[in-house]
Amino acid sequence: MNAQASVPVSVASPDATPSKDLPLRDDIRLLGRLLGDTIREQEGEAVFEIVERIRQTSIRFHRDEDKAARKELETTLNSLSRERSNQIIRAYSYFSHLANLAEDQHHIRRSRAHAMAASAPREGTMAYALKLAQEAGVNQAELQEFFASALVCPVLTAHPTEVRRKSTIDREMEVSQILALRDRQRLIPEEVSASEEALRRAILTLWQTSILRRTRLKVIDEVMNGLAYYDYTFFQELPRLYASLEDQLAAIDPVWSTLELPSFLRMGSWIGGDRDGNPFVTADALRQALLLQSRHALGFYLEEIHRLGSELSLDGRYVSVSEQVQALVDASPDHSPHRQDEPYRRAISGIYARLAATAMALGHGEVARHAVGDAPAYRNTEEIAGDLSILHSSLTSNGSAALARGRLRKLRRAVDVFGFHLASLDLRQNSDVHQRVVAELFEKANPGTNYGELSEEGRVALLVEELKTPRLLTSPYLDYSPETASELAIAREAAVAHQRYGQVAVPNYVISKASDPSDVLEVALLLKEAGLLRPHDGEMRVNIIPLFETIADLRDCGRVMEALFSLPDYMRLLRSRGQAQEVMLGYSDSNKDGGFLTSGWELYKAEIELIDVFKRHDVALRLFHGRGGSVGRGGGPSYQAILAQPGGAVQGAIRITEQGEVIAGKYSNPDLGRRNLEILAAATLEASLLHSGQPAPRAEYLRAMEELSDSAYKAYRGLVYETEGFERYFWESTVIGEIANLNIGSRPASRTNSRRIEDLRAIPWVFGWAQCRLMLPGWYGFGSAVNAWLETHPENGLALLQEMYREWPFFRALLSNMDMVLAKSNIAIASRYAKLVEDEALRDAIFPRLRREWEDSIRRLLSITGQEALLDSNQLLARSIRNRFPYLDPLNHLQIELLKRHRAGDADEQVVEGIHLSINGIAAGLRNSG
Known part of the structure; x- marks a missing residue:
């Protein structure tokens, strides 16, 4: 069915700003005024006037593709010099960044308002999850069992869609801190003036700082960038979250006051271990990443222990200490007469000395603040945790329990969470690489094996037999190809890390493009070569995690x-991992392969099938969700996404990737970071204890989704992979070529030098469509699918889809995410990008199809959800999007003009810089674009 003439494609127009949102409006106006003042002072009145004129014209163009406005925009933009274009782009980019900060501060403001008003617990908080658990009759023993076995782990990755530099993030944090100060304190006029002056300085610094990196990031640069979020958020907020949760539990049941929660919420990372398609992740890079992580953790502990020593000035003549504390005092190298009667300080001096020695032993070099004397290094984190627990027990037993609940409590939790390793670093590699490496190992050891030519059954039989023997295939007297040598070195470096930092430092090995049992067994063989798998002991020291990411693999x-x-031999190894198996599901590549609707449905079905298989074999299932920032890569609200999983999919454990610009958006602000960590924990608790036994969706829902998915898949594949010239259309109508040259990550944009869609990474695929405001990976195929469904089910087809939206969390979450994506899309702007395609016949063959599907998708979405316009049910987001359109749209128009110049042969450095600046600004305005 074709779209009707009038399609309500607008975003909902929110009512007048509610009083609770007036502070947000005021903050945006304040930041906008200060930015405007900065532009006037730095660039002149003329530049500011152009900024305003473009904004107003863009608003007119945004409404109904106003032709006069379009001509006026093109005339204005074409007349801009290269330098002036970049000034305008920077102005709009910085406004988007500042508006984001104001919105983040408003979210924090509203959360605090609810807390101060003692409002009922809100969804996504641990208080709400515990309340539901109480109402459902979950007792203390069941909760304790959940926390004892639970694992919630956000995994930071280096996927290249974070286009900001750390320098700009630091200044933006300064703006956030000033806004928070203005919001939380009653300031006298002099303080108001001072805070505004501080904002001016921060904004001026931003304006005079380059947004862009001049050189491509190296792997170690990415590691350092990832470590910054521990300083921003994780070091402080994770211990606070645990303390708050323990106190909430104690308020519910006094039994909890004597218990300490296991550290079930931990951090993971791929930065420095993910070498799938990244030739720069080597054994040396892995070693450096682990060293930097460890140095960061111990540096934090040393500073906190020093501060703890300055706080615990308790005099032994006034307080008693335990025998264990006295033993720490006696062993301490601190013999200063000034601290003779201060047992806790002397004990802490000894702990500091031992930790400083540990840092030296781990290769960190000299610590910034020297110890008072020599002391033996800690052999593991359990030893330092034990010493800190001795301080805690003594304080608690001798009238100083309140002191034990301060810095010491948070430090003890930090040591338990971060250890000497900081974050568990996963290894990841493509199965094709493993196959080549294993084939070479067999051929070197036994020429004529021809592993690569064996059937799957033959490979499995050979691998199983080899895994039974402790004999190694490798020999120091043989030469191996660079690829094989590199892979073996990586595995051996992981074994060294286990000895140095503990097994938790490198606990997982992820296999991209896993499609057969041999893919898992090949990694087992490589682990055996490094001593990480012991056949005689039946011990496997690393979890092997297959990643299923294409539609076929799912x-x-x-x-x-x-x-x-x-395979009995594999099950024997699995018992050494607690009879638990982790499986990773890939949202990005499955979307690129089959489209948004089919990807979501196949992921859901895969989880159902995995639940059944694991249950039959009595294996605990742990799912690792490879979600990106954008909806096209599995993004969207984490709370709803976790609760939308099939019953039994979240068995007390979940790992989720945090990628690209989402990391800064979630974790650069400590208050927001705490909130996002709590959401993951709360949703996991709810899904595990309250939703695990929920009945399967009704059969007619499943049949409907199967039909919708089939139709959507045909429509998507028909466009992307079966339309002649579509590949060229994509490359010419988006900034994909320019993105590939932007210095936003160490990894190449494509797996090969090919321009084929199949070889392109999912990240730039989604990022490119986001930049041109079409957002194709987040909706294409939905309109065609619903049209086909209604044609074959004319009587009750729509009613059933509406019922599915109301009753089925999976379907509701799917459409909610699509609602947001379509609201951020702009067909008028996309039409201008289509004009970049040189072949007019190709353009006319493809863009009308895109427009028709876009209109159909919106019309069908609204009919199912009952909304009159996009985001009718989410007024806050609708207001946010409408407020930023006037500043976001001009960036697209300017980007188009610069692309025209660049592709016409203008190689001026300012043109290239302008394109890259516009990419930054558009990504900031969209927030979750990669």
């Missing part, structure tokens, strides 16, 4: 795991 994952669990 459909086949149940068969693969069934075959793997049917």
